[in-house]
Amino acid sequence: MLVALALLAFVAGRPSEPAHAQxxxxxxxxxxxxxRTGMLFPERWVITENSASLDTPQYSHxxxxxxxxxxxxxxxxxxxxxxxxxKTGARISAVTTLFGYINIDSTLTSAQVVANADAAAGQxxxxxxxxxxxxxxxxxxxxxxxxxxxxxxxxxNYRIVTTTGS
Numbered sequence: 001m002l003v004a005l006a007l008l009a010f011v012a013g014r015p016s017e018p019a020h021a022q023x024x025x026x027x028x029x030x031x032x033x034x035x036r037t038g039m040l041f042p043e044r045w046v047i048t049e050n051s052a053s054l055d056t057p058q059y060s061h062x063x064x065x066x067x068x069x070x071x072x073x074x075x076x077x078x079x080x081x082x083x084x085x086x087k088t089g090a091r092i093s094a095v096t097t098l099f100g101y102i103n104i105d106s107t108l109t110s111a112q113v114v115a116n117a118d119a120a121a122g123q124x125x126x127x128x129x130x131x132x133x134x135x136x137x138x139x140x141x142x143x144x145x146x147x148x149x150x151x152x153x154x155x156x157n158y159r160i161v162t163t164t165g166s
Contacts, residue, residue, distance in 0.1 A: 025136040027071040027102075027158035040150040052148045059117075060085045061094040065146045067156045068134065071102070075135040080146065083127040084117040091118045095149040100156075101142050103135045136160075
């Protein structure tokens with residue numbers, strides 16, 4: 001009984017672990033996958049590892065991103081730019097979402113960049129840009145996906161190259 005009380009006192013006195021500790025890992029880009037499943041107007045899209053654009057007679061979308069090749073424990077910046085252009089005097093929105101098995105700005109798991117163009121309101125073209133900091137979450141498999149509204153998913157797959165002290 002005395003041993004059980006001593007063990008209980010030891011366990012109760014231990015400090016708790018932080019809920020979202022920063023991983024002490026460095027991530028290195030392995031490859032990029034482009035998934036065209038479910039795209040609208042697939043023949044009109046122009047897609048690369050760093051961008052996707054759609055041009056129709058009524059509107060156009062332009063989406064671009066810079067995703068780091070290496071993500072150290074302290075983080076690395078990623079930038080997403082989204083442009084919507086209305087060609088008919090109506091309204092159009094374009095959305096790009098970043099998400100993955102990664103931390104975004106320390107605590108988020110996704111970030112959206114939305115551009116809303118409204119030619120009738122005098123804004124036929126609108127561009128929005130957002131820069132975020134990506135940090136390893138710990139474990140994995142680590143990846144970042146740029147999801148384009150009505151377009152492709154572009155997935156950046158990483159591997160853990162170093163893990164320091166725990």
